[in-house]
Amino acid sequence: MASPTKREIAQILEDIGLLLELKGESPFKSQAYYNAARTIEGTTEDLVQLVATGRIRELKGIGQALADKLTELVRTGRLAYYEELKRTVPAGLVEMRAIAGMGPKKILAVWQLLGITTVGELEYACIENRLVGLPGFGSKTQDKIKQGILQFKKRKGFQLYATAIVEARALMAACRSASGIRQVDLVGDLRRRMEIADTIELVVATDRPDSVGQALAAHGLDDRFVEEGPVLRGRSALGLALVIHVARSLSPHLLLAKTGSAQHLTQLKARAEARRLTWNLEEDGGPLSPPAETEADLYRALDLPLIQPELREGLGEIEAAERGELAHLVTSQDIQGIFHNHTTASDGSATLEEMVEEACRLGYRYIGISDHSQSAFYAHGLKEDRIREQHAAIDALRKRVSGILILKGIEADILADGTMDYPDEVLATFDFVIASVHSRFNLPEEEQTSRVVRALAHPHVTMLGHPTGRLLLSREGYRIDMARVIRAAKEHGKILEINANPHRLDLDWRLCPSAKAQGVKVSINPDAHAVEGLQDVPFGVNVARKGGLSVTDVVNTLEPAEIAAALKQ
Incomplete structure (x- = not known):
């Protein structure tokens, strides 16, 4: 096995220092590894020779224990101590070090206080404003971390659909504005509205292929392309592969x-x-x-x-x-109202009034308010006295606002044994109840499935929120038998959520045909934690369309006069 490079060895030493900090070891021990990393990276001597001659101990800050570890690394390419240490700390925590604003103390804080173990979970926590209240963070730090995550993902080469489509549309606009380009269209994964993308693919109609290069140059991408016949290949500003097919006309x-x-x-x-x-x-x-x-x-x-x-x-x-069975696919214009919206009562950044006002502006005819339940302490979940306060506020707002129906809801945690987070008499006070899993993601499949199935049998539960718990590009869904869950939803007349947050898009579109075949309705919900989040609904519609769903499959295409009765069913 080839000996690792100096940079690779230095990186391992850096990782060890961070891992020791996260485990709460002495700061002097961590610092010794950080110092050793700088020493190794800065030396001009050959490490193989230093190890072979025993002179490795002559380097500054390298004692016998470190010398033994470096010898093992240089000779075998592996370090047993490092491998064992990695097994004790979630791998995603080490990855966070590459994010601007995330030093060891902040990584330790989000892990210990919020249970965050991946970059995607960290990003989602920023969206839900969960970092703002942590000691040493605040809104400016949270914004810096969000920007750092964007750059981190850019280096990874994959982006969420919601991010990639913005970049694609900007490139299309740049091409359309260029002289000599007649037509531009989106193709590939993004035209099929795949939930994540590593490529932006366009087709361009022009008699002057050089005009495409001029358009790209105007967009700041002039040095990133190679020509392969009628195809230009390069990288977008987000780090996505960019493929542009140049033709005389955009034939079907x-x-x-x-x-x-x-x-x-x-x-x-x-x-x-x-x-x-x-x-x-x-x-x-x-x-x-x-x-x-x-x-x-x-x-x-x-x-x-x-x-x-x-x-x-x-x-x-x-x-x-x-067979003539293709549905007339649902559209964003078909959505009459939205559920699963958070306010400042739990972890949202907008007030009840602001969320309702924005829903009105977007043309929705009803909105369901569903803040977190009491077990979600990290999200300031509502205890019973605060539920009564919120219901009184909704009653008062209903009298002041016309043109939109405001529904009282809750996102209630499904506890580990499948019971709900409130007693029945409290759940009965809501117009709808979204049951969601927010803890114990690592339960065995049978336990997790039974937990969710039991919740679906509860008479006051209306729908299942983000059914698999996945976070795209970050966290796999928990182990759960979705075939059983869909059958339970059918048996008990429950709704499955298509969570339209671009990080979730859960229910997965691949599961929609099974739900449709069994007559299980879905609700396309934004899971909004800010007024901007209300605009995520079209991403959920993409999921429904890819899953072959029509208007009749989606419960929130119903008129306001019909929705209350449908929820009670």
């Missing part, structure tokens, strides 16, 4: 070829071959065929209705289209 063949997943396109080609139909979507393979003016024409040539871009994954949508 090109749009289809660059939008569908590999599986979808393979299945379309096989269908064309079975019908002895010439199928060529690429210009370099001869004349485009079959003749078409729109993508709908291409599907029609295969005896299929148009399959919307979101569905083109090769996961049964072609068979469903053939």
Whole structure:
């Protein structure tokens, strides 16, 4: 095994110093490793020779214990002490060191006080304003950490859909404004509205390919591209791969070829071959065929209705289209109102009045207020006296505000044994109850599933919040049998949430067809912790569309006069 480089060895020593700090060891012990890291990185001598001759101890700050560890590292490429130490501390805590504003003391604070162990959890805590109240933090520090996380994710090469689409639209606008470019369209994963992306893919129609380079230069990306025939490849400002297909015109063949997943396109080609139909979507393979003016024409040539871009994954949508079972997909305009919204009563940053005012501005006809329950102490969850105060405030606001229905809700914790966070007489005072898991994520699958299924059987529970608990690019969902959960929702007439927060998008779109097949309704909720969060609903609609859901599958497409009765059912 090749000996690790000086930089790699120094990084391991830095990691050990941090791990020791997080474990509460003596600060002198941690500092010894930090100092040793700087010594190793700064030495001009060959470490292999220093170890072989025993002169490693001559380096400043390297005592016998450190010399033995360096010898093991140089000779074997591994260090047993380091490996054992890593097993005692969540790996994500070490990763946080790369985020501006997150030194060892702050990493230790978020771990000990909030139970945060990954960068994604840290980002979500910033969104929910949970860092502001920690000792030594405050709003400015939280904002600095949020910016640091953005840069950290940029270096990783993946972004949430909500982040990537902003960058893609900016690039499209830059291209459209350039002289000589007639048309620009989005294709690839982002056109299919995948929840995370590592690539922005565009198609550009122009007779002057150089105009694309000029547009990119105006966008500040002039030094980041290489040409591969009619394709430009490079990196966006966010660090995403950027692929631009340059063509004389944006034919439907090109749009289809660059939008569908590999599986979808393979299945379309096989269908064309079975019908002895010439199928060529690429210009370099001869004349485009079959003749078409729109993508709908291409599907029609295969005896299929148009399959919307979101569905083109090769996961049964072609068979469903053939059977005439493709739904008229739900749209953002179909959403009449929203649930799962937090205020300053728990961990939101906007007041009840501000949240209602913004919902009105966005055109919603009802809004459900659902602050955290009492077990969520980290989020200032509501005890019974504060519930009464909030209900009185909602009653008063209902008298002052017209044009929107304000519903009394709660996001109640599902306790470890599946019971709810309040007694029945308290739960009965709400218009709706969102039951959510916020603790004990590591329960075995059977226990976690039974916990959630028991909660769904509770007569006062209306819907299940963020059903799998995942945080995209950060935390996998907890181990849970979602097939059982969906069956329990059907049995007890409960609603499953599609949490529209871009970090969650949970229920996963891949589970939506199962819910739909069993008649289980979903509710697309923003999980808003600020007025800005109310604008996340379209991201949840993307999930519903990818899952093949129609208006009738989504409960919050109902009119205000219908919604109260639907929730009580």
